[in-house]
Amino acid sequence: PTVTFSSDNSRVTAELPTGESVEILLYGATVISWKDSKGDEKLWVSSAAKLDGTKAVRGGIPLVFPVFGPPPASGHPTSSLPQHGFARTSVWEFLGKSTSESNPTSGDASGSANAADLSVKLDFGLSAASLTAEVRELWPYKFNLIYSVTLNRENLTTSLVVTNDDDKPFESQVLLHTYLRVNDISSVSISGLASSTYIDKVANASVGTQTADTLSIASETDRVYTTPNGASDVVTVSEGGKTRYTVARDNLLNVVVWNPWTEKAAGMGDFEPKEGYKNMLCIEPGSVGTWQTLEPGDAFEGAQTITIPL
Template identity: 45%
Template sequence: MSVQETETEVILTHPDNKATTVKILKYGATVYSWTLAGQEQLWLSTAAHMDGSKPVRGGIPLVFPVFGKNETDELLSKLPQHGLARNSTWEFLGQTKSNPPTIQFGLNKNIANPEMTKLWSEEFNLILTIELGADFLKTAIEIENPSTSKDLKFNWLFHTYLRIPDIEDTMISNLVGMKVHDKLLQEAFIDKHPVIQFHQETDVVYEKVTEERVVQVVRQGHPLHTVKRDNLPDVVVWNPWTEKSGNMADFEPKSGFKEMVCIEPGYVTDFVTLQPGKKWNASQILSKDKLKYQAIQ
């Protein structure tokens, strides 16, 4: 069977290759493993909480309705960093397609983490669709505002931890010429570097990146990962380096920063404002071939 469900997780196996799999925790609807022909593509901390006690460190945590810690919006400022989606147990809605195997998870106010919905009581319906291709992984989100009278204001982000061999040999391409906000320097500027390289902690947000730009993780001239986005104009690039990773209790091994880089497609520079009864859709495709997935189907 291509879909297996347990009490805590769902596992997809591609029908053409049993070594191509994706594993999703129901807590947070977090993809924590994606293998292509037996090769793991995502980074997961060895100290990640997999029991539903805390959000997972690694994989693809889901960020909603706020990115980071909001200090200005009266409602959203009450929520913890990155909101409530990664802190809630999602409902497994079942399989929608057999090849490529595709499944869906759902979350709304009624089943979300009650500690969070006490802080942020807005109405929302989320449907996450996960599609496991023979050589790609697609994660898509649909957000509906079920209210009849009130706008829904939110951020969305796929906090994707990609596995790499060595951060110091790794570069990120195709973001030159974009406006970038450096969260560490608290400065915004146009990035004129042809590639992003890593020699220290990096926490930057590229703004309004056109969908035609396929963000690529490259090592020694060879693509390791490509990230294609639909309706996600911002790209966060993050690596905690030594001091930051050393201060995070759930980041293990402490040298793990050498084997990961976060490329995070999102809508975070501004808020999406969704009118009553309306829906908003966005997605990412992760693959190794930048040419094959120029368009999200």
């Protein structure tokens, strides 16, 4: 058994011998599809999303770097950048694939792997040299990003490494803007955020602390959570009482929970169908509460692993 793989100048796809698959656009290194062995899609992508490189993709997993949200009004090196930075709107380079076996001793006598143990990792890169001249001027630092997307039978890991290749420090934020697909937002419950503080962007950036163990979504929701030291690094999304996804974070202390609900969805030209807010929920692991300062030569790595029950 082997991993089926294809790539052209706009996208990369991989499928495990057990049927799970992933598809990534070079534009933004945006994961636009992740299917389980039955072919069920796990990510929500708007039917009006632009996939031609003219606008950040509305759905999937857009990457936020080097600034989250609208940049500071002035006086910060990111101030001239568009909302959520340039990583999601730049064309990345496909660096290569590697397959591995999680249980190398389980194959048959001929040394061939067990189909169920195979995984594939796809690596993408973006550096200052590959930005358009226009974008390079807006944020004039030498940097290197490596984004790795690893597909296993029961999970998808996306991991971002930011390296400062400049001779001066820079400040940045990163976030994995994951649009999870759900059947019905009204039966979704989110846990793993209790005791976290949050900024509620819907309520004039008011500050709160998550007291209830679970959070449900019944109106526009846009909260930037900061998980306290020692808190769980897993957010669980259940539907109808059953675990649908667990989202584990590595070195990412923030989680944005976003659902645009009716009015915001209506106001976004690329959000279709308009009722689609019922079928999506953004759980966005990131490092956005403060600025991450990287000294020359230093690197920052953050990752998420989204697991589905088998």
